[in-house]
Amino acid sequence: MNGLGETLLDEADETVRVRLIVNGRKVNCEVAPRDTLVDCLRDKLELTGTHAGCEMGACGACLVQLDGRAVHSCLVFAVQADGARIDTIEGLSERGVIADLQAEFHRRNALQCGFCTPGMLVNAQELLSRVAQPSREEIRDALSGNYCRCTGYEAIVDAIDAVAKERSKARNAGGGGA
Template sequence: MLRIEPGARHRVTVTVNGRLYSGFAEARTLLSDFLRHELKLFGTHVGCEHGVCGACTVNIDGRAVRSCLLFAVQADGAEIGTVEGLATDGVLSPLQEAFRRRHALQCGFCTPGILISATQFLETNPDPTEDEVREMLSGHICRCTGYEGIVRAILDVAGDAS
């Protein structure tokens, strides 16, 4: 059993994008805030903080989840994937490249979460229908692009993979 008193700072060690990080978090510190404020990984964005907008979506132990609905102390020991880990040596991932080609972002605020979701979605469902892509995207809010470019970009990559 682990007990952390209110206000106490607890050491949290996580692997983010293959690299070990360690920092301190109060029990109530959201994972999204821990990533940004403590680990200085600013790629993960914070929007609504109640699980609706999807901007803060990260991959934890293989699944895309809301980092604003997890406490940092819950993620102790976890493998976390964020948008910073998608490119390799400065080369965009095929999905990121498709986002650029299809103009699937404008301001880019929602993009990190969508990329993380879509990456895991395509791992589990490599050849989705457009409807399935749109259903997955219903978990993200984008106020710029109108989603068309995002759908096209994801389908581009799905087509390449199949």
């Protein structure tokens, strides 16, 4: 009668302790092997700024930084992230590292419902960390895994383009002074 039920429950019940550095702080949490990183972040750590849109890596809403690189937190099991450094929209916001992107998104209204926005910002930051002055085409290409139903994308591309130029200008100015 309850044989299968207990087997399932046993498996579901069995948890593993993972240790992470989330937004600069050491945390540990008990997760089931089947829990994804996005579920761990949202449910266990209450970092709800990271969103689950498709749970198959197609929409980009769940992007976070794992050891400094953008990854789909819906495609990573929480146990796989053991020992990793995770930065979410909350941490990136509080550290101020994407303040210029956020300000430019705000100024240009490069968001409407905001559900895709954390993922967009994580991906924009990833792009700008790798390519200093991407063309509009390169920006669109880099965002090709980030789905937004609201904006039509143009304002997002504009905002990233503007920030790329500002950052380059600042770098060049800094370089000139050195």
